[in-house]
Amino acid sequence: MDTIKKEQSRTVKAKADFIQSLQKSLGVITTACKNSGISRQSYYTWYNNDLEFQKEVNDIDNIALDFAESKLHSLIQDGNCSATIFFLKTKGKERGYIERIENVNSQKDPFAEMSDDEIKNRLNELRSKRDN
Numbered sequence: 001m002d003t004i005k006k007e008q009s010r011t012v013k014a015k016a017d018f019i020q021s022l023q024k025s026l027g028v029i030t031t032a033c034k035n036s037g038i039s040r041q042s043y044y045t046w047y048n049n050d051l052e053f054q055k056e057v058n059d060i061d062n063i064a065l066d067f068a069e070s071k072l073h074s075l076i077q078d079g080n081c082s083a084t085i086f087f088l089k090t091k092g093k094e095r096g097y098i099e100r101i102e103n104v105n106s107q108k109d110p111f112a113e114m115s116d117d118e119i120k121n122r123l124n125e126l127r128s129k130r131d132n
Contacts, residue, residue, distance in 0.1 A: 014038055015046060019056050027064035 018036040025031035033040050046053045075083035088097035111119050 014042075015050070015053055018043065018046075019053075019060070022057065022060050023063075026067060027061050 014036065018032055018038055021032035021036040022029070025035065029040065029043060033043055047057060048054075072083055072087060076087055088095075089099065092098075111122075114122070
């Protein structure tokens with residue numbers, strides 16, 4: 001076997017080992033790199049240049065997300081209030097489960113209760129102070 005084929009064979013095996021490690025780590029790239037003995041640079045090179053490898057990684061990401069969602073649903077079923085609130089804030093926005101920040105200004109508008117003439121007089125006073 002020539003050198004190029006040996007290198008290709010090693011790369012195929014390294015990718016397969018990485019994919020196994022990624023599955024075991026539920027998509028944590030740093031852990032998978034460490035456990036499979038490859039550098040993050042190699043991972044990113046493979047991910048950006050090998051569409052099949054990229055698809056396998058993305059599938060694992062979806063499996064990890066499904067796993068996390070199933071844990072969230074389990075917590076909700078167990079009556080965990082925080083999990084229920086989190087779910088409603090993220091998935092129930094269309095039904096009004098969203099936090100809003102209300103900006104309440106405690107200072108009254110000094111001109112709100114003044115007539116137009118009173119406002120004009122006050123502005124004239126301020127202008128004369130400014131000009132003096």
